[in-house]
Amino acid sequence: MTNRVPPGQILTTKWPVLHYGNVPRVDTTKWTFMVSGLVDKPFSITYDELLTLPRKTVVCDMHCVTTWSRLDNTFEGVPVQALLERAGLGAAAKFCLVVAEQGFTTNLPLSDLDRPDNLIALKWGGEWLTPDHGWPARLLVPHLYLWKSAKWVRGFELLDEDIPGFWEQNGYHMRGDPWTEERYGGRGLSQHEINKFRNASKKLGS
Numbered sequence: 001m002t003n004r005v006p007p008g009q010i011l012t013t014k015w016p017v018l019h020y021g022n023v024p025r026v027d028t029t030k031w032t033f034m035v036s037g038l039v040d041k042p043f044s045i046t047y048d049e050l051l052t053l054p055r056k057t058v059v060c061d062m063h064c065v066t067t068w069s070r071l072d073n074t075f076e077g078v079p080v081q082a083l084l085e086r087a088g089l090g091a092a093a094k095f096c097l098v099v100a101e102q103g104f105t106t107n108l109p110l111s112d113l114d115r116p117d118n119l120i121a122l123k124w125g126g127e128w129l130t131p132d133h134g135w136p137a138r139l140l141v142p143h144l145y146l147w148k149s150a151k152w153v154r155g156f157e158l159l160d161e162d163i164p165g166f167w168e169q170n171g172y173h174m175r176g177d178p179w180t181e182e183r184y185g186g187r188g189l190s191q192h193e194i195n196k197f198r199n200a201s202k203k204l205g206s
Helices: 047-052 080-087 191-205
Strands: 009-011 032-037 043-046 056-063 068-079 095-100 105-109 119-124 138-140 153-159
Touching: 032 047, 032 080, 032 095, 043 047, 047 119, 068 080, 080 119, 080 153
Parallel strands: 009 068, 032 153
Antiparallel strands: 032 043, 056 068, 068 119, 095 105, 095 153, 119 138
């Protein structure tokens, strides 16, 4: 029989608050979410526009790289696939650099991003996300370790190569599959990747 969770502790309480740096102070009147890079129709939407989009509820387990899991979490948000469909994926798009507040990034193969259970999550357990858990919006990629579900998400940059994000540059695994315990093994950035990363950051700040 296959275990439901990878090795580690199962939490029955609220999930811990884990992040690098301070919780950002977000002004939702200036907040935008951008889909750019190797897409046919790049776009940017405001927070109010995000709230008007059709939402989906996903019940999933969460797995943290620090070896805890929390079962049967209910998230509500905008399906990632709807945003990717709106942008129109280019034929060369194979990876995504997820961009968040304060310059945080994480990387995902398109095959891991373009899945029906992935959300731009707005609520957890029927309540709006709190700032320390990613309000006003966080990415949800439930089949990978939780650091891939970037808090305070601000956009997707579709790419033809896999550029390591913040934690991946600091030793975390490039993919993060909890079932094969892909915790560590990232790499640094090449100069070519640094230039691409700077371009993605400039787009977020514009």
